[in-house]
Every structure is written in C-alpha cells, then in structure tokens.
Amino acid sequence: MTSRTATCSCGQLRVTCQGEPVRRSICHCLECQKRTGSVFAVQARFPRAAVVIEGRSSTWARRGDSGQSATFRFCPVCGATICWEAEGVPGFVTVAVGAFADPGFPEPQVSVYEERCHPWALAVSALPIPHEV
Secondary structure, eight states, X not given: OOEEEEEOSSSSSEEEEESOOSEXXXXXXXXXXXXHTSSOEEEEEEEGGGEEEESOOEEEXXXXXXXXXXXXEEOTTTOOEEEEEETTSTTEEEEEGGGGOOTTXXXXXXXXXXXXXXXXXXXXXXXXXXXXX
C-alpha cells in the first residue's frame, strides 16, 4: 500500500496518508488563493482513518463559498497549512499536495470555482523555459 508524508516547511508537523487519495482537485476560490498565496490550490482528500497527524499544530476555521466551515491545521512554527477537515465532507482529511513535495504525485481529477480562475493560471505549459534560474 502506498504511504505518503506531507510536512510543513520546518518539518515538525507531518501528515502521513495510507493508500491513494479519493479525490485530487484544483480550487480557484478566492479563499484558497488567500490561504496559499497563489492563484489556486491543489489538494488531495483521504479517508480520516488513513491519516496520521504528528507534531504540533494550530487550527483556524472559516466558512467557504459553500457556506460550510473548514478547519485548517497549520504549523505554529513556520505557519505552513498542511491539512484541513471540511464540515461538508465528514470523515475525510484534505492535504495540500505541495506539502508532499513530490513532483510525481498524481495529477488533479477536477477543477472547481473556475469562474474565479486567473485567465493565465493554467497556461503555464505555454511559458518559455528559461536557460538560467
């Protein structure tokens, strides 16, 4: 069985997930844009029973565009949000895909709130590859 571990930037908060995610998605909602500091968020949902959370975390809850709340866990040291549980999806934990730091992670299956998508956001494959970074 596949096991993946997501960590915060400093490494003290860890989320280990067993098995494959039941959903992989991109969200373009404005709240996800604020949470990530990017123009969209990429996340993977796992059954709660398949997730182990280790390390210290702080939580913060907010209402989403759906009107339901989500409770986010973030590292109190580095501030990185690693995972959250949504009122509308009981029994599941959603993990920020970037926290896995795995370029081989399976691609998203769905994209939501596309009416808030920045027009250029998903056209990155058309950008030139620089010779120097």
